[in-house]
Amino acid sequence: MEAEFLAWLRGRLPAVKPPIDIGVGDDAAVIACAADSRIVVTTDMLSDGVDFRLGEADPRRIGRKALAVNLSDLAAMAAQPIATFVSLLLPRSGGTALARELYEGLLPLAEEFLAPVVGGDTNAWDGPLAISVTALGRAGPHGVFLRSGARPGDAILVTGEFGGSILAHQFDFTPRVREAMWLAEHTKVHAAMDVSDGLALDLSRLCAESGCGAELDLGRIPISTDAQRLVPIEHLSSSPLQHALNDGEDFELLLAIDAADAARLVAEQPLEPVYGVRLTQIGRFVAEHGLWAVDAAGKRSPLEQGGFQHRFD
Amino acid sequence: MEAEFLAWLRGRLPAVKPPIDIGVGDDAAVIACAADSRIVVTTDMLSDGVDFRLGEADPRRIGRKALAVNLSDLAAMAAQPIATFVSLLLPRSGGTALARELYEGLLPLAEEFLAPVVGGDTNAWDGPLAISVTALGRAGPHGVFLRSGARPGDAILVTGEFGGSILAHQFDFTPRVREAMWLAEHTKVHAAMDVSDGLALDLSRLCAESGCGAELDLGRIPISTDAQRLVPIEHLSSSPLQHALNDGEDFELLLAIDAADAARLVAEQPLEPVYGVRLTQIGRFVAEHGLWAVDAAGKRSPLEQGGFQHRFD
Structure with a gap:
C-alpha cells in the first residue's frame, strides 16, 4: 500500500x-x-x-x-x-x-x-x-501554503463543488492557481491542499499534518450537479453526498482559515466575480483527532473513510 | 522518429x-x-x-x-x-x-x-x-556549459573511455559532476554535453548546435577494455573502435576547449589524481559542416553515422 x-x-x-x-x-x-x-x-x-x-x-x-x-x-x-x-x-x-x-x-x-x-x-x-x-x-511574497498549520477553531473552506468528476470534471477542471494566489495575497491561510483523492480522505491527511481533527457540516458540502446525475446513471447505493465526500479528482482547494476571516470571505465571495468560483465553509477544525460529521439536526458522529488510494503489494 | x-x-x-x-x-x-x-x-x-x-x-x-x-x-x-x-x-x-x-x-x-x-x-x-x-x-558562478559555442579550431576533449557499456558501465558509471565543476572553475569551456547516445552521434549534435563540423583522430579515441572484450563475445563485425564511436551510454563529457588550453589540460591531467579520470583530445572542430575521420596516415574521410536513436512511428 x-x-x-x-x-x-x-x-x-x-x-x-x-x-x-x-x-x-x-x-x-x-x-x-x-x-x-x-x-x-x-x-x-x-x-x-x-x-x-x-x-x-x-x-x-x-x-x-x-x-x-x-x-x-x-x-x-x-x-x-x-x-x-x-x-x-x-x-x-x-x-x-x-x-x-x-x-x-x-x-x-x-x-x-x-x-x-x-x-x-x-x-x-x-x-x-x-x-x-x-x-x-x-x-509568492506571502509564502507558501502547507498542509500543516490548521488550528482548532479554524474554518474549513473549499473552492467550488465536489463529486461526480468521472463524468467530465476529471479532465476539464481548472487548476485553482489564480484563486490560490488571490487568497495568499488577501487572507491569512493557515493550511491548504488540493483535493485529488476525495474530500474526506484529503481532509484527514491535512488534519494528520496539522495534528488536529475536523467536523464536517454534511448539509453544507457543495455537491456538484454531476454527483447528483451520477446516482441514476450508476444504479449504485452511493448518494450524491457520498460522491462529494469520496469521489476524488475534484482538484478544488481545501483551506484552513481563521473563523472570522472565513465568515467574511463567505459573505463577500470575492472570487466569484473574477474567477466564477464560490467559497464555502463546510465545517471547522477541532482539537480532537478524527473526522466527524455533523448532520442537519446537530448530531455528531464519526465520518466513514472513503476516497481513492493507490494500492500495490 | x-x-x-x-x-x-x-x-x-x-x-x-x-x-x-x-x-x-x-x-x-x-x-x-x-x-x-x-x-x-x-x-x-x-x-x-x-x-x-x-x-x-x-x-x-x-x-x-x-x-x-x-x-x-x-x-x-x-x-x-x-x-x-x-x-x-x-x-x-x-x-x-x-x-x-x-x-x-x-x-x-x-x-x-x-x-x-x-x-x-x-x-x-x-x-x-x-x-x-x-x-x-x-x-555555478562561472555559468553553464551549453551545446552551442564550439568554434572552429577548438580541441575536442573527452573524459574517460568509450564503448562496451553494455557489459557493466551502463549501470556503474560515475556521473561527471565533479569533473565538470572543476573544469568550469579552471578552464574556459566553449561547449559541452554528456555522451549518452554514442560518441559520433552526440558529437554531430553538438556540432549542429554550434554550427560547425568536427574531425576525429581515430587513433586517439580512448577505447574501453570492455569495448575490446565485446568483440569475441558478440561474434559481430564491430571493431572495438566502432563500439567506442557508436555504443552509447558512456556518460562521459564531450568538450570544446581552446586548442592551447586543451593541450595544457592533456599534458597536466589535472582530473587524474583527484577523480581518476583522464582527459583525451580526440580531434578538433572545423568550419566545414559534417563529421570527418582522420586515420593514422592523415587521410581524411566522412565518418559513418551510428549511435542510438529512439524510434517510434
Whole structure:
C-alpha cells in the first residue's frame, strides 16, 4: 500500500536541510534558490488504465489533465507556475500521432497559466502510455501554503463543488492557481491542499499534518450537479453526498482559515466575480483527532473513510 | 522518429523568455530564479525493455542508473545537484519490494552527489516498470556549459573511455559532476554535453548546435577494455573502435576547449589524481559542416553515422 511504502521511504530519506525547505509529504517541495526566492516543485505521473483510459478519452484531454494535476499541486502551495517538463512513454505503434495530440491538449493550458514546456523526454516502448510531468513554480511574497498549520477553531473552506468528476470534471477542471494566489495575497491561510483523492480522505491527511481533527457540516458540502446525475446513471447505493465526500479528482482547494476571516470571505465571495468560483465553509477544525460529521439536526458522529488510494503489494 | 517529433514540438513551443534562459534542446533547461541565481533542471524517463531489462539486472542498479543519467545531464551543464524527484510506475505484483530495491540503489548515489530525493509520485499499474527522475541543480558562478559555442579550431576533449557499456558501465558509471565543476572553475569551456547516445552521434549534435563540423583522430579515441572484450563475445563485425564511436551510454563529457588550453589540460591531467579520470583530445572542430575521420596516415574521410536513436512511428 502506498501509505506504508511512503512511511518506509520517509524513514530512509535524509533530514530536510537548506536549500530544501520542504521535502516529501506536502503537495510540492520547496527549494530556496536565493535569499528572497523560493522554487516550488511538484511531479505527477499519469498512466493508461489508472488515471485515464486511452481509447475512451480524447488524447488531448489526457494531455491537458497531465499538466493540470501538476498545476493544481502548485495551486495547493500558492505558487505561480514558471515552467513545466513533460516526459512521455509512448506505445510504439502510432506513438508520434499520439504525442502530438497529447501536446495539442497540454500546450494551451501551459500558455494560459504561463507555464511553458521547457524540457522533457520522449520515448517509445512496448508498454501502455505513461506521462510524467514536473512543474516548477515561484513562491509568492506571502509564502507558501502547507498542509500543516490548521488550528482548532479554524474554518474549513473549499473552492467550488465536489463529486461526480468521472463524468467530465476529471479532465476539464481548472487548476485553482489564480484563486490560490488571490487568497495568499488577501487572507491569512493557515493550511491548504488540493483535493485529488476525495474530500474526506484529503481532509484527514491535512488534519494528520496539522495534528488536529475536523467536523464536517454534511448539509453544507457543495455537491456538484454531476454527483447528483451520477446516482441514476450508476444504479449504485452511493448518494450524491457520498460522491462529494469520496469521489476524488475534484482538484478544488481545501483551506484552513481563521473563523472570522472565513465568515467574511463567505459573505463577500470575492472570487466569484473574477474567477466564477464560490467559497464555502463546510465545517471547522477541532482539537480532537478524527473526522466527524455533523448532520442537519446537530448530531455528531464519526465520518466513514472513503476516497481513492493507490494500492500495490 | 524522435528527431522529427522534436522538430515539430519545438515549432509549437513559445519563444524562450525570462525567467527561462534555456529551453528544449540542450541537456537541461536553465531558469533564472533571482538576479544572481539560476536553476538547471533535467528529466529522464527509463523503462523496462528500453533502458534496462527487469529480471536481467539487479533493481538496485536500475534505480541507481535512473538517477545517474540525470546527474550526468546536470554535469553536462556544469550544475551542482541540489534536489531530485523520483516517480515510479510499478507492476502491481511485487511493486513494494521492487520500489524498495530501486531506492536502495538510488539513495546512496543521491547522498554521494548531495542530490536528496525531495519529492515524487509512486503508483502501481498493469504495465511494466517505468522510472521518471527530475534533477535540479544550481548553476555555478562561472555559468553553464551549453551545446552551442564550439568554434572552429577548438580541441575536442573527452573524459574517460568509450564503448562496451553494455557489459557493466551502463549501470556503474560515475556521473561527471565533479569533473565538470572543476573544469568550469579552471578552464574556459566553449561547449559541452554528456555522451549518452554514442560518441559520433552526440558529437554531430553538438556540432549542429554550434554550427560547425568536427574531425576525429581515430587513433586517439580512448577505447574501453570492455569495448575490446565485446568483440569475441558478440561474434559481430564491430571493431572495438566502432563500439567506442557508436555504443552509447558512456556518460562521459564531450568538450570544446581552446586548442592551447586543451593541450595544457592533456599534458597536466589535472582530473587524474583527484577523480581518476583522464582527459583525451580526440580531434578538433572545423568550419566545414559534417563529421570527418582522420586515420593514422592523415587521410581524411566522412565518418559513418551510428549511435542510438529512439524510434517510434
